[in-house]
Amino acid sequence: MKSTYVISLAAAALVLSACSSSDSSSPAPEVSAITVLATTSVIGDVTRQIVDCGGGTVDVLMPIGTDAHDFSASSAQVASMVNSDLVVAVGLGLEAGLTDSFENAASDGARILELASQLDPIEFGAGGHSDEEGHDDEEGDAHGSQDPHFWFDMNRMATAAELIGAELTTITGDAAYTTCADTTASELRAAEGEVRALLESVPADQRILVTDHDALGYLADTYGYEVAGTVIPSGSTLAEPSSADLAELVATIKAEGITTIFANVAQPSALAEAVAAETGTDVQVVPLYVESLGASDSPAATYIDMMRTNATLISTGLQG
Ligand SMILES: [Zn+2]
CATH class of the missing domain: 3.40.50.1980 (Nitrogenase molybdenum iron protein domain)
Structure with missing residues (x-):
């Protein structure tokens, strides 16, 4: 993984130097000025806060109002995964229509950060939906029994922000992304208190x-x-x-x-x-x-x- 990245960085540097020699008016890009692609608008919003703060740019793959389970990507969108410095995804099968796209993009060198599996995922049915085991639904069970919808726990989303910040710092070497992510995580944990008060009322x-x-x-x-x-x-x-x-x-x-x-x-x-x-x-x-x-x-x-x-x-x- 590391060596692949070094090679792609060298290739990128080659391209950049080729570009700058033909267009001397454009300033040299900073290391931190990365591009990140997030799959859903929900993780896109949190990713955008961190990346904007650190000096990069974010695109969100799925338009507002999209059903994340049902979205499939065009070939141009798969190319944009490969061309981004990082793809931030929920994972655990949430983006069921993107499974092949993720595989294709990864084999072409895309770097994909899947969040849900790193956030101590719960099993479906943990909320008391006791007859889940009884259903033998092919599509529903295709991605296993771990629940990808982690964003309904804002503390997990705060941890996700820290994971994104750490990954961006690894990619860029710029600690600002970690600092930015810490700020975002603090805001999320503060807002969680309001949500908790409402739900516990x-x-x-x-x-x-x-x-x-x-x-x-x-x-x-x-x-x-x-x-x-x-x-x-x-x-x-x-x-x-x-x-x-x-x-x-x-x-x-x-x-x-x-x-x-x-x-x-x-x-x-x-x-x-x-x-x-x-x-x-x-x-x-x-x-x-x-x-x-x-x-x-x-x-x-x-x-x-x-x-x-x-x-x-x-x-x-x-x-x-
Ligand atoms: Zn869902």
Whole structure:
């Protein structure tokens, strides 16, 4: 890995010197002026803070509102992975449509930092979704039983920021990236306190979640919630529920007296609406920001705002 990097750096230097000899007006690039590509808008926002602070630039692969499970890259986007100094990804199968792209880009020399596997991942079902083992869903289980949705725990995201900073310092030799990442991590840990206060304002016996897919395990695990059921009985949105799955969910909602289904802003909520209607009781459907930030004029334009907004929606949705 190290020797590959040295070779590619030498090649880059050759290209740079070739460029500068033909264009003497452009200033010599600084070592720190790297380019980073992040896969999702959620990790892209945190990556951008660190990289901007350190003097580099960031592109985010997936547009706002994209379902991260379902996104596939064009060949130009695979080339941009190879041309970036670093690709920051969630991993653990979240970006299921990018598996081949990651392999192709890596074999062409891309440097890919996968975060989730380094953040003490939990297993699907750790939030109390007890029948996960019973499902034999090919797509849902294709990436194993570890849950990639770590960003629902802001302390893990703070650790992710430190991992990104350390990697950027390794690449550039510039300690500024580590310092920048420490600042970002501190901000995330401070904001986590607000989110914790919101989520812990819900009485313990009301902390029961029904969500669109099994994405909130980290939140449940961290704040003492139970995931009683999911509209899509999988850790991925790529699976589809059977009518038996939906009937079981309706029964669970009625038995537990659940009044809110937390859907997904980036997904059609028709199925959640149908489940709510089928219960015959007054069940509301409240979309959360699950896999993507919201637009710049939304209340989830940044990762911290997204988490604050989700926590507010959950605490009011369960107590309203
Ligand atoms: Zn997901």
